[in-house]
């Protein structure tokens with residue numbers, strides 16, 4: 796993936812491969828931060844897999860988070876969901892679902 800798809804000066808802090816929309820194509824959750832910046836928020840994006848490639852133009856941008864999100868299956872439908880802290884003590888769960 797070209798670095799230009801990330802924010803300027805951003806460094807990738809984690810990469811989580813999973814099928815986040817249930818279309819049997821592997822997707823990538825990529826989190827990034829700005830190094831050296833105090834209290835830098837974590838940028839979280841899900842890039843959709845498409846026949847072995849990644850669509851770097853269309854991604855799901857999640858709100859900035861205080862820390863790394865946790866990937867887990869909240870509603871037990873075999874599609875991974877996310878738990879993240881968007882502000883101090885304000886936690887949210889994103890329930891992802893099949894697109895078709």
Ligand SMILES: [Ca+2]
Pocket residue numbers: 813814815816817818819820821822843844
């Ligand atoms: Ca997928």
Ligand SMILES: [Ca+2]
Pocket residue numbers: 867868869870871872873874875876890891
């Ligand atoms: Ca789920």
